[in-house]
C-alpha cells in the first residue's frame with residue numbers, strides 16, 4: 001500500500017475542537033449583525049449546499065446566510081464577518097495531538113499522502129496557509145469538486161492525483177459521511193479512527209457510517225503500527 005488518504009475533521013483535527021464551533025458561529029453572527037441562533041440554524045441547514053460549493057466562497061456564503069436571516073450587510077460589515085469567520089474556522093481545525101508527527105513519519109517512509117474532506121469554503125480557501133498543506137501531497141475538497149462523500153468519483157480523483165491505484169490506498173477517517181463505505185467501494189482499504197478517548201465526539205459526525213471497517217484504531221498514532229504490520233505481512 002503506497003498511499004494514505006485522510007479525512008480531515010475529527011481525524012487530522014482535534015475532535016475536541018468541534019465543541020468550539022457553536023461559539024465561532026456566534027462570533028460570526030455578531031460580526032454580521034444577525035441573531036446568533038438564526039445564523040446557526042441557517043449554517044446547519046445549508047451544510048449540504050455549502051460543502052458542494054453551491055453558495056460560492058466564504059464572502060458569498062455569509063452574504064447568503066445574512067439574507068436568510070433577513071439582513072443585508074454592507075461591504076464593511078461583510079469584510080469583518082469574513083475575517084471573524086476565518087479566525088473561528090482556524091480554531092476548529094487545530095491539529096489532533098500527534099497528527100502532524102504521524103504525517104511526517106509516513107512521508108519519511110515514502111507514502112504518498114492525500115486528503116479527502118467534506119468541507120465548505122473556509123478550509124479550501126485557507127488550506128495553503130495551514131500547517132497541513134506542506135504535509136499533504138494531494139488535498140481533495142468536496143467544496144471544490146462539487147460532490148461529497150461517499151461519491152465514488154471523489155475517491156477516484158484522489159487516487160488518480162496521487163498517482164496510486166485505489167487498491168494501494170488506505171483511507172483513514174472517523175466515520176462521517178459514510179466515508180468508509182465509499183472507500184471500500186472504491187477499492188481502498190478503510191481504517192476507522194474511533195476517537196474513543198473523546199466522549200461525545202462521534203455525535204458531531206454528519207451522516208455517520210454504518211459500515212464498520214475491519215481495521216480500527218482509537219488514536220491516529222496507532223496507524224503507524226497498523227501500516228507497519230500490514231507492510232510486514234506483504
Ligand SMILES: [Mg+2]
Pocket residue numbers: 007008009010011173174175176
Ligand atoms: Mg471526520
